[in-house]
Every structure is written in C-alpha cells, then in structure tokens.
Amino acid sequence: MKKNLDQWLAFLESNHPTEIDMGLERVQTVAQRLNLLKPAPLTLLVAGTNGKGSTVTMCSSILNVTGMNVGSYMSPHLHVYNERVRINGQPVADELIIESFEKIDEARAEISLTYFEVGTLSALYIFKKAKVDAAVLEIGLGGRLDAVNIVEPNGAAVTSIGLDHQDWLGSDINSIAYEKAGVYRAFQPAICGERNPPSRLIEHAKSLDANLLIKGRDFDFKRTGDKWSWQGVAADGQALNFVDLTLPALPIENACTALQLLIQVCPMLTLDEINLGLQNAQLGGRLQQFAYPYSGILDVGHNPQAAKLLNEHLVSQPIKGKRYALLAMLKDKDALAVAQSMPGIDKWYLAGLDGYRGQTCHELGNKVSGVIEVSGKYETVADGLDGLKDIITNQDQVIVFGSFLTVAAAQQWLDTLGAQLQSNAEVEG
Known part of the structure; x- marks a missing residue:
C-alpha cells in the first residue's frame, strides 16, 4: 500500500x-x-x-x-x-x-x-x-x-x-x-x-x-x-x-x-x-517579531554564539521598558553559557520541553541558577507565555528562545491566540 x-x-x-x-x-x-x-x-x-x-x-x-x-x-x-x-x-x-x-x-x-x-x-x-x-x-x-x-x-x-x-x-x-x-x-x-x-x-x-x-x-x-x-x-x-x-x-x-x-x-x-x-527574506524563528498580546521576539538560538548574536541585536534595538526572557532548552545544550551570553535580559523565566532530549523547567533552573536570577518557572512554553500576559507592560518585550522546539511551541500558542481573536471578532460582528 x-x-x-x-x-x-x-x-x-x-x-x-x-x-x-x-x-x-x-x-x-x-x-x-x-x-x-x-x-x-x-x-x-x-x-x-x-x-x-x-x-x-x-x-x-x-x-x-x-x-x-x-x-x-x-x-x-x-x-x-x-x-x-x-x-x-x-x-x-x-x-x-x-x-x-x-x-x-x-x-x-x-x-x-x-x-x-x-x-x-x-x-x-x-x-x-x-x-x-x-x-x-x-x-x-x-x-x-x-x-x-x-x-x-x-x-x-x-x-x-x-x-x-x-x-x-x-x-x-x-x-x-x-x-x-x-x-x-x-x-x-x-x-x-x-x-x-x-x-x-x-x-x-x-x-x-x-x-x-x-x-x-x-x-x-x-x-x-x-x-x-x-x-x-x-x-x-x-x-x-x-x-x-x-x-x-x-x-x-x-x-x-x-x-x-x-x-x-x-x-x-x-x-x-x-x-x-x-x-x-523571512525565516520563522530567526529574530521573528510578534506584537500581540505583547511585544516579543522568537529566536531558535540554542548555543552561546547564537545567544551572543541575539544579545547584540537587542542592544542595537533599545526599548523603553524591560526585557523578559522565556528560556526553554534541550538537556544536551550548554544552558549556563547561553545565559551568560545574554546580559541584555532584565528578568528571566524558564519553561520545560517534552521529549527524550527535553528537560523540565526545574532541571534547567539547576543549570543556570548560579548565573541568573530566575523570576519564575513554567511547565511548558505555552504556560510561560500565558503567565507573562499578567506581568509585562506595553513598553516591555519578551524574548522567547533556546530551541527549535521552543519557537515551534510559541508559534503554535500565537496562532491559537490569533484564531481565538478572529473568532471573537466574527461573533461580535
């Protein structure tokens, strides 16, 4: 067949x-x-x-x-x-x-x-x-x-x-x-x-x-x-x-x-x-910007060199508010060095990833706690994006990065949110 x-x-x-x-x-x-x-x-x-x-x-x-x-x-x-x-x-x-x-x-x-x-x-x-x-x-x-x-x-x-x-x-x-x-x-x-x-x-x-x-x-x-x-x-x-x-x-x-x-x-x-x-030239997950429900950037960067380039981009694009990171990484990547390469982040939040190479937010936290102060942990990327809705202002920016899986989960969350918004607008119309 x-x-x-x-x-x-x-x-x-x-x-x-x-x-x-x-x-x-x-x-x-x-x-x-x-x-x-x-x-x-x-x-x-x-x-x-x-x-x-x-x-x-x-x-x-x-x-x-x-x-x-x-x-x-x-x-x-x-x-x-x-x-x-x-x-x-x-x-x-x-x-x-x-x-x-x-x-x-x-x-x-x-x-x-x-x-x-x-x-x-x-x-x-x-x-x-x-x-x-x-x-x-x-x-x-x-x-x-x-x-x-x-x-x-x-x-x-x-x-x-x-x-x-x-x-x-x-x-x-x-x-x-x-x-x-x-x-x-x-x-x-x-x-x-x-x-x-x-x-x-x-x-x-x-x-x-x-x-x-x-x-x-x-x-x-x-x-x-x-x-x-x-x-x-x-x-x-x-x-x-x-x-x-x-x-x-x-x-x-x-x-x-x-x-x-x-x-x-x-x-x-x-x-x-x-x-x-x-x-x-557009490529999803590479410095990909989004504006709803808050301002943010998605990036698949998952090693220190990529994190350094991402940080340089952030430094070249100053904002009025604070920058929040939502980091989720696979367990075989150097999370500590990635965190060290991102001094442009004001507040750090962690999320877990599923799969045989994935790790929980708590495992990730154990690896980076000596370098950054973690403000919150979420079981999934979607949970983290939901949680940040109640935290950041319209002058802040969220940087979601650490893995292709991280970006894929964030894109799915954004697509679902957009579909709900459109559905509600059609009902009201």
Whole structure:
C-alpha cells in the first residue's frame, strides 16, 4: 500500500541502525545512480555553527528576485517536514516528497541510508526534477562528511565556527573548523563569515587553491541608523562597495556573508535586486517579531554564539521598558553559557520541553541558577507565555528562545491566540 508522508517519515526514522552515520560513500553511490550530484546549474553550500538558515534564506531570496527559480534546503523544520525543501520560498507538496522517497528507496537497493541522508537526496531529486536555476543547500552537521557535501558547488560559505557537535566533529575549535572547511572546493569562492577564523580552515582553503575571503579582512559591513553599507570583493578581484542597503529582518552579520558569496557567483547583481531580496527574506524563528498580546521576539538560538548574536541585536534595538526572557532548552545544550551570553535580559523565566532530549523547567533552573536570577518557572512554553500576559507592560518585550522546539511551541500558542481573536471578532460582528 502506498505510504503517505507521515508513514514515510516514520519508516525512514527507523530504517537505519543509527541516527547519524558519518561518511559519504553510501549516499554518494545512491546520488550517482539518480544523477543528483549537480542538482542545479548554480549550486551553493552553506555550513557553520550558527546563521546557516538565515544565509540560505537571504541568498535564495536575492537570487529569486533576479528571475531565477531557486530551490533551498534547510533543517530542521519547525512544524512540518515540507519546510525543509522550498522552491522560490514555498514549501513543496507532500506528493513531490513522497515521489522522491519512492525513487530513492528503489535506487538504494541494498544500501541503508539515514533519515537525513534520504532527506538530502530527496531535496536534490526535487530540485533536479523542477529544473531550478539555483540550489542553495544548508549543511546539517559539520561539512566534510555531511551528506549535503556530495554535490559539486559553484561556491561555499562557512558562516561561523563554534564548539558544536563535538562528539562528531572534534573537541577543539581547530578540528571543527577543518570539518566545516570541507565544503570548500578547489579554485571556487570560499567565503568565511567568522572573523579571525582558526588556522586549519585557512590552511585547508589554501591547500585547495580555493578563493578564500574572510569577514573583517576581505569583506565587512557598517550599520548607520536604519541603513547599512557593505564592502567586499567582486568576482574579478576588485574592491566593491554598496551603500544605503536595506536592513534585513534577519541578522545583518549573515546578510554580509551571503552578499559576499553571491557577488562572487553572480557578479551582475544590482543594488535594487539586493535590497528587494533582503526585504523579501523571512525565516520563522530567526529574530521573528510578534506584537500581540505583547511585544516579543522568537529566536531558535540554542548555543552561546547564537545567544551572543541575539544579545547584540537587542542592544542595537533599545526599548523603553524591560526585557523578559522565556528560556526553554534541550538537556544536551550548554544552558549556563547561553545565559551568560545574554546580559541584555532584565528578568528571566524558564519553561520545560517534552521529549527524550527535553528537560523540565526545574532541571534547567539547576543549570543556570548560579548565573541568573530566575523570576519564575513554567511547565511548558505555552504556560510561560500565558503567565507573562499578567506581568509585562506595553513598553516591555519578551524574548522567547533556546530551541527549535521552543519557537515551534510559541508559534503554535500565537496562532491559537490569533484564531481565538478572529473568532471573537466574527461573533461580535
């Protein structure tokens, strides 16, 4: 009997003995059987500890403004699997994903693949079938041995480098930098959004004769009020400047990196195309603002580096009142370091997360109590958002962050509240 999408996803989750199985041989073999190693004429890879999703989204949006059909692949999703695979910003239909799963299952024959490996092949299959002009692909874990790295890109970016996935990538920053630099290719643009990157990234790029461009050395940005300027390197090696750029809704650090990658592979980009692409670029859960029932921001940041960037954004956007944090994190994340990275918070509230990697608000509180003063604890994110309605004023702001699961729960709460508001208005009308 033909499986629906949920049945396929359940099958894929249980079909391989391990969730992560580093190495490219198995997935590359299946990709070759399906001719997927070049999913689009223009193919870009984006790796990094933080900022990958924002960079993919802004690259895709700007390319789409130029008239290209653009496929983008990111993970994880917030609500439905389809969010991972988009064409021109829109999630693809169940039927197309199911078709790709069926073709991959047939082509793999005796080869066992992980959930993520099948998902990657699925995205490549869909982009090839749709004949997109460009494919912008996020690296899920590391770079060198990640399934996405089987493709032949025209350029690649490493957005940032921090201590993450140390069980798989190494225990020190140089080892992790080397793994992420594995997305670079010989003689191709190799963009690094990390200022003063570890030496092994630089050495690896040089060994490939890749065209390495580093933020702070070769390209950079400057914000002035509600505008920003960008200085970088054109495809012909000449210095290039853009002024009066539109501030993106997504982090400007990632916009800077995205722009340097695009300028290298699409030298004819205009200022108008860049501005419109940045205006159009939206990604749920990344500095996502909401205004009802109170002012707030949702952010999926779940490590110290992401928290630092979030804090910098808050500092750049002063408010009249206080900032309240509602923090909920998975138990395998460094909650203490995240809390230390957020001095811009005035009052802290904690919430629990369900699932095998989740933790209660009390467990989270035990980890952060030495760094922050906790004003309240809630069993769930929804409980916390409900509780804060009675606490904050119209001059305050709530920052909800710590995990994709945290943001997903908050979005669901906001959607439910909005639906109730609309229903009440219809009744009164």
